[in-house]
Amino acid sequence: DAGVIQSPRHEVTEMGQEVTLRCKPISGHDYLFWYRQTMMRGLELLIYFNNNVPIDDSGMPEDRFSAKMPNASFSTLKIQPSEPRDSAVYFCASSPGTSGGNEQFFGPGTRLTVL
Amino acid sequence: AQTVTQSQPEMSVQEAETVTLSCTYDTSESDYYLFWYKQPPSRQMILVIRQEAYKQQNATENRFSVNFQKAAKSFSLKISDSQLGDAAMYFCAYRGNNAGNMLTFGGGTRLMVKP
Numbered sequence: 538d539a540g541v542i543q544s545p546r547h548e549v550t551e552m553g554q555e556v557t558l559r560c561k562p563i564s565g566h567d568y569l570f571w572y573r574q575t576m577m578r579g580l581e582l583l584i585y586f587n588n589n590v591p592i593d594d595s596g597m598p599e600d601r602f603s604a605k606m607p608n609a610s611f612s613t614l615k616i617q618p619s620e621p622r623d624s625a626v627y628f629c630a631s632s633p634g635t636s637g638g639n640e641q642f643f644g645p646g647t648r649l650t651v652l
Numbered sequence: 653a654q655t656v657t658q659s660q661p662e663m664s665v666q667e668a669e670t671v672t673l674s675c676t677y678d679t680s681e682s683d684y685y686l687f688w689y690k691q692p693p694s695r696q697m698i699l700v701i702r703q704e705a706y707k708q709q710n711a712t713e714n715r716f717s718v719n720f721q722k723a724a725k726s727f728s729l730k731i732s733d734s735q736l737g738d739a740a741m742y743f744c745a746y747r748g749n750n751a752g753n754m755l756t757f758g759g760g761t762r763l764m765v766k767p
Binding site: 570579580582585593626628630640641643645646648 | 687689694695696697698699702743754755756757758759760
């Protein structure tokens with residue numbers, strides 16, 4: 538398996554533009570997570586899905602952020618409109634079911650810069 | 653809510669020596685999982701080691717081992733025979749048994765390895 542795939546790896550945009558980050562989880566994994574990493578706040582969980590259904594979106598910073606998972610093999614995180622403070626590395630991770638101490642497998646991240 | 657604290661923002665170790673990274677957590681649960689993730693400069697998050705709270709035996713993975721003190725809510729990572737490739741950010745993470753695979757991360761410790 539190729540692991541968790543994220544695209545793009547780098548994104549530079551201007552304030553006010555819409556940004557869409559993409560994630561393909563590992564096949565067969567039931568859980569998908571979106572994280573944001575910044576120097577100031579560390580790793581923050583934004584939202585997670587179980588079987589394509591959003592379970593907890595309490596980490597989504599504000600209404601400008603939205604996430605979807607239309608099927609088991611694809612998820613998007615959208616920021617509209619983007620602001621400079623959204624600049625961060627965004628990680629997607631997937632995990633199999635809840636039995637045992639199942640680890641989360643992380644993608645390589647998308648480095649977002651909002652000018 | 654669970655919290656994870658890594659009190660050492662930075663640590664350094666001489667190549668071939670041993671270093672211990674600290675992690676404490678706060679929880680009211682009795683059954684949970686603890687993880688150490690490594691994030692090298694490539695940004696990829698890599699699982700180093702995991703510990704099930706119900707197991708008294710400390711987990712070991714080659715040169716990596718943990719000292720799990722459940723009563724003290726402490727979960728330190730020991731790296732033996734440190735190598736240059738061990739230089740990275742290390743994150744301690746907690747997962748409750750009923751948390752839907754959600755991870756709570758500590759703030760991270762940057763490990764530098766001196767040749």
